[in-house]
Amino acid sequence: MMRAAKTNTEIRQGQIAQAALKLIARHGFHHLSVAAVANEVGIVPSNIYRHYQSKDQVLDGVLELVSERLLGNVAAARAEAPNSLGRLHCLLMRHAQLVQNDVPIPRVVFSEEIFTGHKPRRRRVLRIFQQYLEHIAELIREGQCVGEIRKELSPDTLSMMFLGLVQPAAILWLMSEGEHDLTQQVQSAWNIYCQMIQSEVRTKEAASSSTTRRGKPSRRFHLQPT
């Protein structure tokens, strides 16, 4: 066996967390072994302990990555779309992509290790979850301020429902190994959700608002196939 190149701990920590995330994405959280991570990085298992104190700390590193990606998507969605509904739509699709291609967040968030693992980590995931929800609620509030989104609906409830547009579909997708088309299912759900939350354009007050409902209804409504 060739000896691995000597590498700075800071860099190795990053490599190890990335490798762990990749393996979790592929084989699931609790199949993650220190040996597998080491192998992925190209070092020997015991060497992990030069850079992390324990497996637990590696997992903390993974959570950090997941948090960054989730919150990064919020920032990206803000930058990509000009209005609230567009941003929400963008965030939703990015979230679906994240689940599908890159990081099966469900594997992390729904994992047993999280629910039943030691408390500090559970609190941490809870916090990430809540932060994410809060960002979504903020997007919704902004939409309500400018009149895009109906003001009588609670942003907190709407943000929870927003996540509900992806989660069941994501689980189904995970379990069916790609038999279900996640993106399309999420899109269908979004169409209905969007139509529901946007301010009515029929009423006289907001007849020509910024929403696209009137212009191209066929893209907002999910038309029944048959």
Place this chain on the structure above:
Amino acid sequence: MMRAAKTNTEIRQGQIAQAALKLIARHGFHHLSVAAVANEVGIVPSNIYRHYQSKDQVLDGVLELVSERLLGNVAAARAEAPNSLGRLHCLLMRHAQLVQNDVPIPRVVFSEEIFTGHKPRRRRVLRIFQQYLEHIAELIREGQCVGEIRKELSPDTLSMMFLGLVQPAAILWLMSEGEHDLTQQVQSAWNIYCQMIQSEVRTKEAASSSTTRRGKPSRRFHLQPT
């Protein structure tokens, strides 16, 4: 140690599955050990193998129980409420109760053991999930037939969104150890969902339909706190 009373295999299989479900509900899926199950039943670990061939088969027994409860709720909701919206509401609240009191289904369905465990079991859970979705879609279709629910919305998408009313809240509830009030959050989401899917009562054609929207809007709408 007192010797356990000799008991019929059929009965013991039931006891074992029940005990396993109870322990999963309390401590999570992958913390389930054969020893713990045996202890809960009041027998010795090795005795489990008189009644099941392996731990895997015990887990299959647990899935059977979960399936029964989920589908049982559908039947109960059908019996309890006269119309489709009422049945959906009833089913939703029963589902939330199931998660909260009895069987944390998330612990089973979202478990790593399911996603990454051996294929036959994953297929089985997928099937249970799909059956449940299909029953919900059927309730929705019935509602569309009698004009309670808007006909242009896809039952398949609506059923997925229906599950989305509980799932994020359930996960939050699990992680926060009851800090969040699951029932109330689900109720809020339902109010919005219900308002969205029910047929418009404003329009002339269905002015006096069977929905309760006009009569008591404050119970259907979630009013913003501030």
Place this chain on the structure above:
DNA sequence: TGTACATCAGTGAACGCGCGTTCACTGATGTAC
């Protein structure tokens, strides 16, 4: 009703395996002189 035997559930000890972690040692890199 009583006896002999087959069947079947219950038990404790032990095995085997995976896996996280420790430890003593190796060898490369950077720094002081």
Place this chain on the structure above:
DNA sequence: TGTACATCAGTGAACGCGCGTTCACTGATGTAC
């Protein structure tokens, strides 16, 4: 520029623990005669 030494990352062997599973044995229950 060259030498000596400290520092730190890499390695393989081994330990320890939990846990699913096996096995030989025990003892209770039901049945045939």
